[in-house]
Amino acid sequence: MxxxxxxxxxxxxxxxxxxxxxxxxxxxxxxxxxxxxxxxxxxxxxxxxxxxxxxxxxxxxxxxxxxxxxxxxxxxxxxxxxxxxxxxxxxxxxxxxxxxxxxxxxxxxxxxxxxxxxxxxxxxxxxxxxxxxxxxxxxxxxxxxxxxxxxxxxxxxxxxxxxxxxxxxxxxxxxxxxxxxxxxxxxxxxxxxxxxPWPTAWDKSSLSxxxxxxxxxxxVTCNYLGVIFADLLPEFKEINLKQKLLITHTAMHGVVTPYIRKVFDGIGITFQTVVEQQDPDPEFSTVKFPNPEEGKSSLDLAFQTADRQGSVVILANDPDADRLACAEKQIDKNEWKVFTGNELGALLGWWMLFVYRKKNPGQSLDNVYMLCSTVSSMILRTMAKAEGFNFVDTLTGFKWIGNKALELQAAGKTVIFCFEEAIGFMTSMAVTDKDGVSAAYQMATCASYLYSQGKTLNQQLQAIYEQYGHHISLNSYYICHDPVLIKKIFDKIRTKNGPNTYPQTICNGKYQITSVRDLTTGYDNNQPDNKAVLPVSSSSQMITFNFSNGLVCTLRTSGTEPKIKYYTEMCASPDIKDKTEIVKTLQEMVAGICEEMLQPKENGLQAKAD
Missing domain, CATH: 3.40.120.10 (Alpha-D-Glucose-1,6-Bisphosphate, subunit A, domain 3)
Structure with a gap:
């Protein structure tokens, strides 16, 4: 039963x-x-x-x-x-x-x-x-x-x-x-x-x-800090101390302030807290949503604090400190850039590889791995092909990333970085889950190093895209409260002209689909036997399309909300330098995917509110 x-x-x-x-x-x-x-x-x-x-x-x-x-x-x-x-x-x-x-x-x-x-x-x-x-x-x-x-x-x-x-x-x-x-x-x-309830279930006297x-x-604090301090190369701590890059940090009314203080003090980072948000507050009194992923709407006080003191880098943890957000002042435009989770994944992926090579000069990358969830940016996959390390994608969520990382470690592999687009980062196997504290240590040290070289975080991000090709995302969703209709929409995508006859093109044949992975049915025509390697769940909908021009699109349902979500990313060739043209193509293809696959007008789907 x-x-x-x-x-x-x-x-x-x-x-x-x-x-x-x-x-x-x-x-x-x-x-x-x-x-x-x-x-x-x-x-x-x-x-x-x-x-x-x-x-x-x-x-x-x-x-x-x-x-x-x-x-x-x-x-x-x-x-x-x-x-x-x-x-x-x-x-x-x-x-x-x-x-x-x-x-x-x-x-x-x-x-x-x-x-x-x-x-x-x-x-x-x-x-x-x-x-x-x-x-x-x-x-x-x-x-x-x-x-x-x-x-x-x-x-x-x-x-x-x-x-x-x-x-x-x-x-x-x-x-x-x-x-x-x-x-x-x-x-x-x-x-x-x-x-x-058992007879003693309500009795807390056993705590005395x-x-x-x-x-x-x-x-635990001593050992956790010990892992970080042992990981930091002396040359980077020296740069931290010498550079004195002032970083503004907000705990978003959460738990992390006393712990991040010990981390930053130990690695030589100069920082200031957003005082109004540094202590736990169950009312979250200064923010509408205590989620730094919301971007500018949740970081207003951090911007004000940073501007008063001339700080140009902001790091923000969510209330339980397992996620990390980052913003940087664009001096020429006098405005703040809030990095997306995918952009931070690119920056930290580059940094973790840079640090690994510093620690292991001349060593092969054959045994080195980076991971991300399948709806996150494929920048690590692109970097892996160019640099020679290994890339693995998993289902959405750090439950899958953490367990896969442990599986690789047990097989003798070296996992140096994992991330997902929802500002979750894992920079050490000491914590096999997203960890906003160790990610803050790495991000602060990365920023300090770059500024010592006369570069900003955004400049380095653009250099990454110049080297590996622009990776530009466009993600959103439609509201649909009818589970039967949702299943009908996805079944229609799968059976355009019969079983497993997924669309082959979009935009009236203009853009070619090269492979399809369906983690609801277990179909993957990129595998020799057409069977998906990743875990399959028939209780949720999830289909990924790869296009010949580098676009990756995943259509999926939410496990907790009445939504059909789409995640798209244009993984452009490094030869294509015109970002404006890439964005234009991406927008055209996303419109085609929505109109031809999800058919929002015919199905009465409600688009995400701006």
């Missing part, structure tokens, strides 16, 4: 679920909220939504609105999740759980510390060791700790850059990477089998004077 079926069988009626909640939940506030809702007939639909539906555990764990009900994030749902996860870990490797336990971290959002403590208490009552950080930490500290202590799992309570009303519960496997299927389904099933409980903060 599926989890959904279990839940359906579990509930007989809304009144029964309300009574059950009031019996199980020990939080007075959520119980009071539920009673108030139940007292008014006009709340019937809301009550059905929050009580008769359940938030599901996915590969990114849980994430949702903090509110009463089984469909939301709250104390009772956390207790149920922790109980189910504990039983899951017992089945997977009880000896490892007994020996090395788990590590738990949390951010500065409302309830994060409390939910981390609830989880810790449940594991402690069961007799398992717990390493619980004594204060807020960057999310990368958790996978770093799993790897360091060989824990059975890592848990971090965070909603990253989501709005203030949200929170989340993210887990890592014993290999220190994010979990992938079928682990998520197995955990969800275990949660469903352990819904009723417990020999099974420890705070790894000091040791």
């Amino acid at each position: 599926s989890c959904a079926a279990n839940w359906a069988a579990e509930r007989a009626s809304l009144p029964q679920k309300i009574e059950e909640w009031l019996r199980w939940d020990k939080n007075e506030e959520t119980c009071k909220e539920l009673k108030n809702l139940a007292a008014s007939p006009e709340n019937q639909k809301l009550l059905e939504d929050i009580m008769l539906k359940r938030i599901e555990f996915g590969t990114a764990g849980l994430r949702g609105k903090m509110y009463v009900g089984y469909a939301c994030m709250n104390d009772l749902v956390i207790v149920q999740t922790a109980q189910g996860f504990l039983r899951y870990l017992e089945k997977k490797d009880k000896d490892l759980l007994q020996k090395n336990g788990i590590v738990i971290g949390y951010d500065g959002r409302y309830n994060s510390k409390h939910w981390a403590e609830l989880t810790a208490a449940i594991f402690l009552h069961a007799g398992y060791p717990v390493k619980l950080f004594g204060m807020v930490v960057p999310t990368p500290y958790v996978p770093f700790s799993v790897r360091k202590y060989k824990c059975a799992s890592g848990i971090v309570v965070t909603a990253s850059h989501n709005p203030k009303q949200d929170n989340g519960y993210k887990v890592y496997g014993p290999n220190s990477a994010q979990i992938i299927s079928p682990a998520d389904k197995e955990i969800q099933q275990s949660i469903m089998q352990n819904l009723e 004077n417990n020999p099974l409980l420890s705070d790894p903060l000091g040791q």
Whole structure:
């Protein structure tokens, strides 16, 4: 029986679920909220939504609105999740759980510390060791700790850059990477089998004077910084100290300021913080969205701080510090350029290769790898062909990147850099997930080096494109709330003239499609047997087209939003210097893809709002 079926069988009626909640939940506030809702007939639909539906555990764990009900994030749902996860870990490797336990971290959002403590208490009552950080930490500290202590799992309570009303519960496997299927389904099933709170589930007294409980903060910080300081070449630290390039940093009301301060001080970087945003603030009071990927709208205070002090480089972490954004003042235009995730991927890819060669002069690159997700810029693929290292693309998300990097490492390969376009970067195998702290170290040192050579970050980016060819992206989406229509659209693309007869051209035959990879059906005509190498999922839609002129286009659905997304990138030859002409061709081809494949007018699709 599926989890959904279990839940359906579990509930007989809304009144029964309300009574059950009031019996199980020990939080007075959520119980009071539920009673108030139940007292008014006009709340019937809301009550059905929050009580008769359940938030599901996915590969990114849980994430949702903090509110009463089984469909939301709250104390009772956390207790149920922790109980189910504990039983899951017992089945997977009880000896490892007994020996090395788990590590738990949390951010500065409302309830994060409390939910981390609830989880810790449940594991402690069961007799398992717990390493619980004594204060807020960057999310990368958790996978770093799993790897360091060989824990059975890592848990971090965070909603990253989501709005203030949200929170989340993210887990890592014993290999220190994010979990992938079928682990998520197995955990969800275990949660469903352990819904009723255990007798000691709400008792946090086990957190006091417990020999099974420890705070790894000091040791982990020391070891994490040690990895960075050992990685930094002395010549680059000397440049950092001598150049004194003033970098403006914002924590976006998140956790990272005390940690990034230790990093920058240790590597010789001169920096200033955006004071209004340097401390954890669950209200995120100075930004509409606490996500530096939003660009200029989220970086206004950073621009003001930098302009006052004459700083020309801004680095921004998201609230849990697993992502990094960067902006640079364009002096000639008196304006700030906010680099896209793909542009930062190009810069950091170039820098990581440059540093590797500095450390390993004359050494072959045959064993060296860089990775990115399939919807990110293919600049690393182009660089790999020119420079002789290896490139691998994965499905979207660092769960796939991290696990693939570990697989390559186990095979004796050297992975030096991974990224995805949503400003996620992995610059060290010490953290097999996106890590905005180590990425900030690399970006700051890269900027310092370039300025010592009389170059800016943007000038180096343009030099990369001059050398390897312009890589220009145009990404957007259409809104579609009808899953049946979405499937119909993608099925029509696949069966233009029969099974696996995908379009061969667009724009009335003007542009030729050279290969198709369909990760919904597993078809890939670029492989000898027409079978895709990357994992296939029939529950989501994802098709990638490669064109003869260098365009790569991926059409996919979102797992969390009613969207059909398109990711396009023109990977132009280095011989083509006219960027304006490349952009014109890209825009023409994207219009053709949308009109001929997605057919927004015929299908009533709503374009992204400007």
